[in-house]
Amino acid sequence: MKRILGSARRYPIVVATVLVGLLGLALWWGGAPDTVRWLFSGFGFVVAVIEFTGMVRRLRNGSVGLDLLAIIAIMATIAVGEYVATLIIVLMLSGGAALEDYAAGRATRELNALLTRAPQLAHRLSGDDADVSDVPVTEVAVNDLLLVRPAEIVPVDGALQSAEASFDESSLTGESLPVERRTGDSVLSGSINGQTAIIVRATATAADSQFQRIIALVEEAANSKAPVVRLADRYAVPFTLLSLGLAGLAWALSGDPVRFAEVLVVATPCPLLLAAPVAFLGGMSRAARNGIIVKGAGVLETLARARTVVFDKTGTLTQGTPVIAEVRAEPGFDENEMLALAASAEQYSSHVLAASVVNEARERHLALTAADTASEVATHGVTAEFGPREVVVGKLAFVREHAPDAALARLRGGELAMYVAVGGRFAGSLVARDLVRDNASHTVARLAELGVKESLMLTGDARETAEHIAGQVGITRVQADCLPSDKVDAVRALTARPVIMVGDGVNDAPVLAVADVGIAMGARGSTAASESADVVILLDDVSRTARAVTIGQDTVRVALQSIWLGIALSVILMIVAAFGLIPATIGALSQEVVDLITILNALRAIGGRADAAARVHATVPTEGATGEAV
Secondary structure, three states: OHHHHHHHHHOHHHHHHHHHHHHHHHHHHOOOHHHHHHHHHHHHHHHHHHHHHHHHHHHHOOOOOOHHHHHHHHHHHHHHOOHHHHHHHHHHHHHHHHHHHHHHHHHOHHHHHHHHOOOOEEEEEEOOOOEEEEEEHHHOOOOOEEEEOOOOEOOOOEEEOOOEEEEEOHHHHOOOOOEEEEOOOEEOOOOEEOOOOEEEEEOOOOOOOHHHHHHHHHHHHHOOOOHHHHHHHHHHHHHHHHHHHHHHHHHHHHOOHHHHHHHHHOOOOHHHHHHHHHHHHHHHHHHHHOOEEEOOHHHHHHHHHOOEEEEEHHHHHEOOOOEEEEEEEOOOOOHHHHHHHHHHHHOOOOOHHHHHHHHHHHHOOOOOOOOOEEEEEOOOEEEEEEOOEEEEEEOHHHHHOOOOOOOOOOOOOOEEEEEEEEOOEEEEEEEEEOEEOOOHHHHHHHHHHOOOOEEEEEOOOOHHHHHHHHHHHOOOEEEOOOOHHHHHHHHHHOOOOOEEEEEOOHHHHHHHHHOOEEEEEOOOOOHHHHHHOOEEEOOOOOOHHHHHHHHHHHHHHHHHHHHHHHHHHHHHHHHHHHOOOOOHHHHHHHHHHHHHHHHHHHHHHHOHHHHHHHHHHOOOOOEOEOOEEO
């Protein structure tokens, strides 16, 4: 009953039309056809006045209206006595909003699923006996211990305290397979726990958690409008003139004013008004299903027209985490011994390369030693004392201050070296490489197939390293040694537009903001980058860039196809009606069929079958396979 009352309040004219129709049917059976004619005609006139008032208001706001045709059709059918057609046109006109809402709900199913799944309560553990109390998720504080029961949604970002757990992150990342987490691993809010109750330590409040940020992006996207949606306005005047011209010509040639009404009845513009919005909502929903949050419907239209793509290097085309590719020990030093000493010193460093050295030592199951003293010189290296031995790890110049015999390592493109001195002697070097993402070259090639033929890499790295990576992934233009401001200037100078910029870090935020479409990879990364971008890819997967462009192009194509399908069917019906072959009542019913066909076609933008086919035919390895060494 609440749903019925809610619909009545939301669509009063639709409800009134149905009630008037039922009353007219009863009066017809009661033998009062004249009363039915006056009832339907009077009701139609009132609705026409209401619609005319709304049309004038929209015109004052700068929106060209197609409602004029429907209003004239209502008045024409009243004038020639086709009162049943009058009621059908009123139902079609007023029911358009209800039809659009239904189609929009179908199109935004994935977006709505994210919004409705926002957790409201958390099970907080407190006290020595670990009492469980249910609290609003907004009251959860950092470091609170939370119980997450089987199949429940993780309420806030946290770190797993239990030994291991499995999570369904499909609503966040689009990946259907569950992911395994162990003690200390991060757990995203919005993911669904597996079959075992677990304990999670909150690492963020609800407002700062991943799921709430995604919800904010979704709400922003759902409230947006696409430029191509205004195509209906561009077609409004010519379509109106064509319809009135055909109707007038049919009247003039036949001498029958009924022909005028019959032509206008099938010229009502609902397909133009509904097709594009439904298609774009479907496109955004499809993107969300693929782990891509598009902030505005207009972004899809821009993606469809993109001609240039710009990539950041580190963390975008490459894994962003260097690995130790080679340990070169000097004579007199054992390879593992040197690595263990270097890792023991580097555990006191905050540099990103230090983690690579420590990880390599642990991969080889080498024991690390606690230092007696340790100090770091930022950007240069670290010095540590292990009993009588001093271990120095860092740049060549820094190490030479302690071991003058340190020699420059021979490197290939994309490699860098850390140098090690032990007890005042040069012990060797550690060669590190970043790994190119497995699907980076395929992504660049796929974008070129989609019409994004110009590609550029912008990076703060040295030119030799940048050109080496660009050559591997198929990018022909490189700009190296860039500061954030240099990247902004480079994107602004590009002439083949629109321009897509793909990045992931805090320093990418300015250039993401000035690009025609900024794409931030990995929503687990920089908040600044995500807020500056127009598209946020929830997975750390560069291939989703090409998928976003594909979705944009498919969405625009479906929207335009739906608009032209509606126009074509309406024009065909108008021509047939001009010869007197479609009575007004049948014409009104025919136009309802055109509306349904147009809406169903627009719903193809949801792309369920297209995504299923893409998954079946996918041959490129996804993130997690062995990367190609740079």
